[in-house]
Amino acid sequence: MHWLFYMVLFILPIGSVTAELALEKSMLPKLQVIVPQHLGSEKRKKAETWWEKRDQRSDIYYPHKLHYSVMEEEGDSCLLCHAFQKNDEHNENKRKPLNVIANEPLMGICHDCHVDEKRGPWRCDLCHDDPKKIWPADHNSGYIQHHGEDSQQDTEICETCHIDRKFCTDCHFRRDTLGTGYHPLGYINRHGLESRMMPANCAQCHNNFYCKDCHNQ
Amino acid sequence: MVFSVQAADKLNLPPLHHVVGVKPSEAINIPDVFKLGEQQELICATCHGLKDIDKTPVEEVDTDSADFLVGGSYRGLTGFCYRCHDEKKTQRDNIHLMFDEQGDIKKENCTFCHEDVPERDKAQSIADVKLRLPLKTICLGCHLKDPHFNSVEHQVKPAQDEMLERIEKNSKEQGIIVPLTDKKEVVCVSCHASHQYGVLNPETPAGKQVKTENLDVGVDYKEHPWNSVFTADKALRLDEFNQQHNMQVKFSYQRIVQETLLRLPAKDGQLCLVCHDFKD
Numbered sequence: 099m100h101w102l103f104y105m106v107l108f109i110l111p112i113g114s115v116t117a118e119l120a121l122e123k124s125m126l127p128k129l130q131v132i133v134p135q136h137l138g139s140e141k142r143k144k145a146e147t148w149w150e151k152r153d154q155r156s157d158i159y160y161p162h163k164l165h166y167s168v169m170e171e172e173g174d175s176c177l178l179c180h181a182f183q184k185n186d187e188h189n190e191n192k193r194k195p196l197n198v199i200a201n202e203p204l205m206g207i208c209h210d211c212h213v214d215e216k217r218g219p220w221r222c223d224l225c226h227d228d229p230k231k232i233w234p235a236d237h238n239s240g241y242i243q244h245h246g247e248d249s250q251q252d253t254e255i256c257e258t259c260h261i262d263r264k265f266c267t268d269c270h271f272r273r274d275t276l277g278t279g280y281h282p283l284g285y286i287n288r289h290g291l292e293s294r295m296m297p298a299n300c301a302q303c304h305n306n307f308y309c310k311d312c313h314n315q
Numbered sequence: 316m317v318f319s320v321q322a323a324d325k326l327n328l329p330p331l332h333h334v335v336g337v338k339p340s341e342a343i344n345i346p347d348v349f350k351l352g353e354q355q356e357l358i359c360a361t362c363h364g365l366k367d368i369d370k371t372p373v374e375e376v377d378t379d380s381a382d383f384l385v386g387g388s389y390r391g392l393t394g395f396c397y398r399c400h401d402e403k404k405t406q407r408d409n410i411h412l413m414f415d416e417q418g419d420i421k422k423e424n425c426t427f428c429h430e431d432v433p434e435r436d437k438a439q440s441i442a443d444v445k446l447r448l449p450l451k452t453i454c455l456g457c458h459l460k461d462p463h464f465n466s467v468e469h470q471v472k473p474a475q476d477e478m479l480e481r482i483e484k485n486s487k488e489q490g491i492i493v494p495l496t497d498k499k500e501v502v503c504v505s506c507h508a509s510h511q512y513g514v515l516n517p518e519t520p521a522g523k524q525v526k527t528e529n530l531d532v533g534v535d536y537k538e539h540p541w542n543s544v545f546t547a548d549k550a551l552r553l554d555e556f557n558q559q560h561n562m563q564v565k566f567s568y569q570r571i572v573q574e575t576l577l578r579l580p581a582k583d584g585q586l587c588l589v590c591h592d593f594k595d
Contacts, residue, residue: 147468162593166584173570175584176591178541181566182463182581186391189378192560193461199552200464200566206548 148202157231159224160208168218179203213261220261233259253302267303329373335359343399349385361385362395379560388562407457411576412530413511420514428453428509436516441494451496454503472500478590485589491578492520493589506586508576525577536569544568 145151152158169175181200187193208225211218226232249256249266260266270280280303281289293300293309328335338356339345345361352358359369364382381388389395396405410424425432430445446453451470461467473479479499486493493505508524515522529535545568557564571582579586 161595163595169584173583174541175582176587177571177581178568180465181545181568182465183566183569185461185464185466187564188392188459188461192379192556192562193467195556196564197464197468199549199556204548204552207544210544 148198152202157226157228159227179207213258216261222259222261229259263303270303327373333357333362335361339399342401342404344401345399346386349399381561409531410457411509411511413514435514449496450494450504451500451502454507454509458503466503469501469506470503472498473590481592482590486520489523489579489585489589490520491523491589493578501590506578506581508578511576523578525574525580527573527575529573530575532573534571534575535573537572539568539570541570542568 145154152160169178179201180203183200185193185196187196212220212225222229222232230238245256269278272278289300335357338354339351345351349362350358350360352361362385364385364387365371365377365380368376377383384395386398387395410427413421413424415421420435422432428447430447433439433444441450448456460470473482479495482493482495494502495505496502510522510524511530512524512526513522517523517526546566549566553564553566556562574580574582577586579589581587
């Protein structure tokens with residue numbers, strides 16, 4: 099019987115890891131990956147300037163031409179991101195790093211339109227072809243099993259990338275799979291109490307229509 | 316009045332260093348914090364607060380120190396100069412203002428850069444107009460090499476031949492000229508037109524440029540809400556820079572209202588796209 103015990107001991111974890119991977123894969127948002135044209139396989143020279151380094155980065159893609167029309171519409175130009183402002187620093191050792199800071203736009207500039215204000219398209223994969231290249235290190239292994247702890251504390255940091263609440267509801271609203279629900283089994287029978295005590299909690303995921311679907315019947 | 320200061324004679328001073336060992340004239344207003352020598356002459360300690368700077372090799376002087384220049388740090392070097400020199404009195408006429416009140420060209424302004432006054436209506440090459448200095452350095456007598464960000468980075472030969480081809484093609488299409496040096500280097504006048512609008516025939520490639528209504532004012536800006544986004548994007552990096560160099564540099568974004576002496580408008584990107592292009 100010992101062999102049976104050890105077999106169960108070994109097979110169970112393997113099975114759960116396989117299930118975890120399958121679950122993680124199925125729960126990832128379906129990304130339409132756009133491969134940036136500049137990411138070829140040709141041999142490249144060593145990047146020296148910030149724009150050469152940026153051009154060789156594979157985690158970020160910036161299509162300049164796609165921004166022409168919106169810049170024209172809003173009366174902006176290249177100078178919006180690449181500053182040609184007056185320079186008072188003439189010591190090369192200081193001017194050079196200042197020049198890079200002034201001219202290299204980082205996340206704050208991109209995300210203002212594409213994330214914060216959502217005036218531009220806000221699909222992550224438009225600029226980031228592979229989420230693995232930009233996600234936090236703790237997402238690399240089994241994070242899906244532990245994300246609940248973080249998300250219940252503060253969703254703001256999650257929403258830096260997971261802008262659309264569908265990212266949550268695609269799994270948590272599923273009725274065809276066990277274990278993906280946010281609420282414990284049978285919660286529907288006692289949700290009334292919490293909805294009266296802490297309606298703001300419900301509103302994080304549900305809108306009024308969700309309630310009315312049943313309560314208006 | 317020049318004093319013979321033996322110590323100063325022996326100093327190995329960097330190029331363009333202010334003269335020492337002279338007694339300033341009465342027109343120069345030396346603040347009390349600027350110490351003079353025993354004979355009221357300029358000494359190292361007049362301008363520098365670093366201890367024993369006169370005994371320190373030039374390359375070892377800590378120019379990042381707030382005490383490098385007395386009363387520092389200064390955001391711009393001219394701010395330090397104007398502690399003693401009168402800003403208004405030291406200013407020179409803007410030679411780019413080339414029309415007098417009657418609308419005639421001030422020919423004396425031409426000879427700042429040209430050996431002779433060129434014939435206005437005759438199409439001429441760079442060689443014909445007899446510049447006093449090579450194209451690469453002609454502006455540097457009055458302007459610094461790095462008056463705005465990106466200026467030094469642009470003053471190179473384009474890394475790709477296709478950019479040179481693009482410049483030739485686009486400048487023809489836009490009806491402008493983009494002067495480059497013999498070595499195909501971009502220089503100040505590749506983007507900037509040095510003549511006031513109308514001095515050269517605006518119908519010609521050499522004379523086509525942005526028409527500036529008020530050249531006296533120069534480049535003019537207005538506040539823009541993007542400033543908060545721009546400064547936030549730079550904040551962390553600037554903090555690190557300022558801590559490292561003990562400085563207080565701040566960046567801001569303002570939208571250009573009036574452009575000055577440009578061959579094409581930059582505020583809508585036209586000028587940039589003469590040279591730059593992107594796959595997507």
